[in-house]
Amino acid sequence: MTRYSIGEVAERCGINPVTLRAWQRRYGLLKPQRSEGGHRQFDDQDIRRIEEIKRWVESGVPVGKVKALLEGEVLDTHDGWTRLQEELVAVLRQVKPSKLRAKIATMGRENPADTLIDHVILPVRQRLGLEQNTARALCSFLDGALIDYVAFCLTAERKKPGKDALLIGWNSEDRPRLWLEAWRLSQQGWRIDVLAEPLENPRPDLFPGLQLFVWTGKKLTQRQQEQLEQWQQAGFTIAAAD
Structure with missing residues (x-):
C-alpha cells in the first residue's frame, strides 16, 4: 500500500x-x-x-x-459561514488585540485559506466597510491583525521548499486585500514577498528573473491586459493573480 x-x-x-x-x-x-x-x-x-x-x-x-x-448523522449544515462571520465580528467588537489574533489564528489553522478568505474575511470586511465610522475603525483594526497573521504565515512558508515570487498591487489601494491574496498564493506552493506600495505602472525590468504576480482587485482593463501581454512577450515571468 x-x-x-x-x-x-x-x-x-x-x-x-x-x-x-x-x-x-x-x-x-x-x-x-x-x-x-x-x-x-x-x-x-x-x-x-x-x-x-x-x-x-x-x-x-x-x-x-x-x-x-x-459518521452518517443528519445535521443542520446551513449556518457555517454565517456563524464564523458572527464569531469574528463578536471578537472584533471586544477590541482586544490578543483575542482577535488568537481567533484569526484558530480559523486559519482549521480552514483552507481560499474558503476562509472568500466566505468569512471578505464578507466581514465588506459589511464593516458599509457601516458608520465606528465599524470602519473596527475594520481597520481587523485589517491590522490580518496583515500580522498573513506576514507570519508567509514567513513560515518561505522556510519550506518552493518557488519564489513577488506580488505587486497594480492600481489598487486595498493593501490588506493584497496581503490576503499573498496568503492565497502561498498555499499554492509560492514563497511570496509583497511589494508594500501599489504601483500605477509596475516595472518588471526592476526584478529580473523573479516570478511576478500583479493584483488589481478587479478584472483587468483592456489596457492592462495588453500591457501584461507585452511584458510576457518581452520575456518577463509575470501573471495576474486571480
Whole structure:
C-alpha cells in the first residue's frame, strides 16, 4: 500500500499541513499511521477522506460538525459561514488585540485559506466597510491583525521548499486585500514577498528573473491586459493573480 507524507498529502489535496494537523488533533477527523520515526503517513483512503472533509468545509459546514456528518448523522449544515462571520465580528467588537489574533489564528489553522478568505474575511470586511465610522475603525483594526497573521504565515512558508515570487498591487489601494491574496498564493506552493506600495505602472525590468504576480482587485482593463501581454512577450515571468 502506498504511503504519503503530510507534505505530499498537503500538496496533492491543496490543504496546509497546519490545517491537516488541526483536523486530526482537535477534531479527530483523521487517523494517519506513523512511521518508525514517528512521522505521519497517509494512504489513499485517508486522501479520499480528506477530500470529503474539504468538500464539507468549503460548502460552509463548521469543521466541528464534519465528524458527525462523516459518521452518517443528519445535521443542520446551513449556518457555517454565517456563524464564523458572527464569531469574528463578536471578537472584533471586544477590541482586544490578543483575542482577535488568537481567533484569526484558530480559523486559519482549521480552514483552507481560499474558503476562509472568500466566505468569512471578505464578507466581514465588506459589511464593516458599509457601516458608520465606528465599524470602519473596527475594520481597520481587523485589517491590522490580518496583515500580522498573513506576514507570519508567509514567513513560515518561505522556510519550506518552493518557488519564489513577488506580488505587486497594480492600481489598487486595498493593501490588506493584497496581503490576503499573498496568503492565497502561498498555499499554492509560492514563497511570496509583497511589494508594500501599489504601483500605477509596475516595472518588471526592476526584478529580473523573479516570478511576478500583479493584483488589481478587479478584472483587468483592456489596457492592462495588453500591457501584461507585452511584458510576457518581452520575456518577463509575470501573471495576474486571480
